[in-house]
Amino acid sequence: MICWGIYFTFIKIPVQQIGWFWPGYISVLTSLPGIWFFIKLREIKLSKFNFKGSFYPLFANAFLLGVGALSFNLAIEKGFTSIVAPIAGSYPTIFVLLAYLIFKDPITRQQIFGIIVTLIGIVLLSISGV
Template identity: 40%
Template sequence: MAIFFALIAFLSWGVADLYAAISSRKIGNFYTYIIVQLVGIAYSLILLPFFAGRFDLYYFFIAFLLAIIDNVGFLFFYKAFESGNVSLNGTIAGSFGLVTVLVALLFFGEILTPFSSLGIIFISIGIILSSLRLKELLKGNLKGVFSDKGVFYAMITMLLWGVYLSLIKIPIEEIGWYWTMVPVSLMLPFLLLLGRFRKGVLEVMQNKINIKSGIIHAVFAFGGYIAYYLGIGQGNISLVGPIAGASPVLFVVLSRFVFRDRLNTQQWIGILLTLGGIVLISLS
C-alpha cells in the first residue's frame, strides 16, 4: 500500500505543480499562497469528523514547526515559477527526493541502495548543469552564475521540502496524518495580523482575482500530501519519498503543452539528468 499511496502523490503533485505555475504566472506567489492556505483550512474542517484520531500537543507542535519550513518552501516555489523558467525550476524544486534520502540516511538509519547512489550523482550533476552558467562560475562572476532568475528560489524550495517531507515522519507515527496535515494551513491565522494578508484574503474571498488555477493547484497539492502521509506511515521514507518526488517527470511533460519557455542545450541536459536521477531513486 505504501507504493500505491506514493504513486497517488506522484500524480497529484505532478498536476498540482502545473497549476501552481499557471496560478503564479497569472496572479503571483502571494495570492497563490493565500488560496492554498484557504483550501487547506477547508480540507481540515471537512475531514475533521472522519479522521481526527488521537491528538498529542507535543507532536502537534513538532508538526507545526515543520509546517513553517514547508510554507516557506511554498512561497519560494511560487516565486520561482513567477520569475523564471517553469520546466527548469519545477525540476530543481522537485528534486527534494535527493534531500529526503540523505536525511533518511542520517536520522532514520535507512540504507542507501546502488540505484539511490547513482540517482544522487545524476541529480547533483543535473542541478549543476541546469542551474549554473559554468563559464561565469569559472570566471568568478558570482552575480551571473545562475542560469535563470528563479533558480535560487527553486534550490531553496528543494532543500526546505526535502527536510520537511523526511522529518514529518516523526509526528505522523505518533498522531497520524490528519493532525500532521492541519498545521500546514494554520499559518494564515497568524499572517492575518499583517495588513497585507488581511487585504489579500478579502480580495480572494470576494473573487476580485482569477482564483480557479490556484484552487485546482491547492486541491491536488493537499491530495498529494494526504497520500504521501499515508504512504510514509506504512513504508520507508527512502521508498515513498523518491516515488512521490518523481512528480517533476510528469510536470515537465505536462508543462511543455502549456508553456513555451526556452531552454539552452546545457539546461536540457541538466534537466534530463535530474529527471533520470529522480527515477533511479524511485526504483531503489
C-alpha cells in the first residue's frame, strides 16, 4: 500500500517528462527483477501453467490491464493527480457492481454505503480541485 501511494504521488513527474506511454512499461520492466528475487528468496515453487480453459480470460485480463494502465497515465498527464488517483482508486466500486451484474453476487448494505461514500468523496475532490 505504501509503495502504491508513493507511485501514485510521483508518477506525474515521468509522465510530464517522457509522455504518458513509457512510464507504464518502464515500471513493469523494472519490477520484474524484484519479483524474481522475491520468488527465489522465499523459495516459492511455481507450478506448470495449464492454458486449458484459462487462455481467453488471461488474455482479456492482460489486455484490459494494459489499457487501464495507459489510460491512467494519459489521465495523469492531462489532469490533476489529486483527482485522477482517487478516481482510479475507486475500482472496488466497479468490481462490486460488475460482480453483481455478471456473477449475481449479492450487494451488502456495507458495500452500498461504501459505494455511496466513495462516489461522494470523488465528487467533492473534483469540485474542490477545479
